[in-house]
């Protein structure tokens with residue numbers, strides 16, 4: 473089995489994997505980082521979104537071996553110790569989740585959105601950008617509110633971009 | 637997904653050689669189509685040759701009157717490139733409408749056109765702009781590149797390296813999205829160059845992208861949405877499925893073409 477090495481949440485991670493191992497399997501099963509979820513496994517739902525070299529990707533649609541040498545951030549890497557990342561805090565504050573299954577992907581997508589589009593996000597932009605993330609519970613309203621608020625508080629300091 | 641052997645290519649020639657020699661081998665670009673199809677077991681290649689670490693396949697450059705884009709350039713790089721936005725804004729906009737942000741971070745121009753999904757967006761831009769596909773072996777005009785449903789003129793061991801798009805005077809793309817998949821139910825790309833007007837349609841044709849000569853003729857007389865009024869295309873040869881009948885798609889082709897011409901200005 474080929475070896476794969478990458479940096480995950482700031483720490484080196486190396487393993488021998490079958491080539492068909494998906495990045496999400498590597499994260500969940502080899503590294504036991506189970507915050508990244510598998511909702512569909514068909515590239516539709518976004519529950520598996522992580523950042524690879526600073527960009528949001530669906531980790532169910534990437535081979536672990538494609539991430540060789542990459543810098544990967546998962547939901548576990550956002551908080552700064554016990555201090556939540558501003559986007560996590562905003563989801564809590566604005567009830568941006570119910571069952572929480574979609575939430576890790578929503579938050580990773582939201583942080584990527586802020587990195588690309590800035591701290592002032594209107595509802596239309598947020599909804600367009602959430603095209604690849606599906607939530608079965610909330611009806612999205614509070615997710616949109618949480619992202620707008622989280623984006624703003626990322627701009628005013630806080631634990632900005634904690635581990636990235 | 638069935639097991640396969642993974643090969644990380646380090647050069648284009650090496651990748652081409654492996655593709656020719658290794659049995660049942662396929663190129664892996666962004667994986668946004670290939671990996672889902674492998675999971676569904678619609679494809680089960682024995683060997684995957686990853687182009688991810690091959691130098692020189694990414695990049696966007698204006699060369700004279702042409703915009704040249706590397707095969708491994710992602711949809712998001714095309715969508716956000718100031719060079720593309722300046723030279724062919726319709727192309728940047730088309731790329732920004734593909735899938736969702738995560739798909740656009742991985743999916744590539746080369747992968748999209750090699751796959752030639754009948755509902756994909758790029759084929760409309762290549763045919764609409766009269767682009768040229770550059771491979772490890774030759775140059776292929778877009779009109780001759782897309783040969784049918786998921787079929788292209790590519791040979792088994794041929795790799796796309798870049799696409800050259802002539803910069804038009806005016807161009808626009810109008811996409812009627814399938815609201816569930818985000819692919820084009822019907823997409824129309826219209827472009828006007830000094831010598832030529834092209835109207836290319838994706839999503840509608842049962843064998844993929846096609847041009848509409850009757851619309852092109854009418855627009856040659858006057859480039860205005862009015863020139864297309866009363867014109868339509870027959871429903872024969874169009875897709876018909878749960879998302880829309882052939883008649884509905886034929887109607888949408890007219891509507892999207894008029895909107896695209898209006899948008900191109």
Ligand SMILES: Cc1cc2nc3c(=O)[nH]c(=O)nc-3n(C[C@H](O)[C@H](O)[C@H](O)COP(=O)(O)OP(=O)(O)OC[C@H]3O[C@@H](n4cnc5c(N)ncnc54)[C@H](O)[C@@H]3O)c2cc1C
Pocket residue numbers: 515516662663664665666667668669670671672707708733734735736739742743744745746747748749750751755756757758790794795796797817818819820
């Ligand atoms: C959720 C979702 C939504 C999507 N929505 C859209 C949409 O709205 N519109 C749209 O157009 N597409 C859409 N796509 C498809 C997306 O654009 C893919 O990125 C693209 O079709 C394939 O590009 P890739 O780089 O991922 O190629 P891969 O999946 O890696 O490869 C696709 C095929 O092309 C071959 N190939 C790749 N590169 C080359 C090359 N350089 N030379 C020769 N052969 C090559 C491979 O062998 C394979 O057969 C969507 C995909 C997903 C998962």
Ligand code: FES
Pocket residue numbers: 509510511512513514515516517518519520521530531532533
């Ligand atoms: S699990 Fe990856 S997109 Fe749904």
Ligand code: FES
Pocket residue numbers: 568569570571572573574575606607608609610
């Ligand atoms: S909170 Fe339950 S799926 Fe989104």
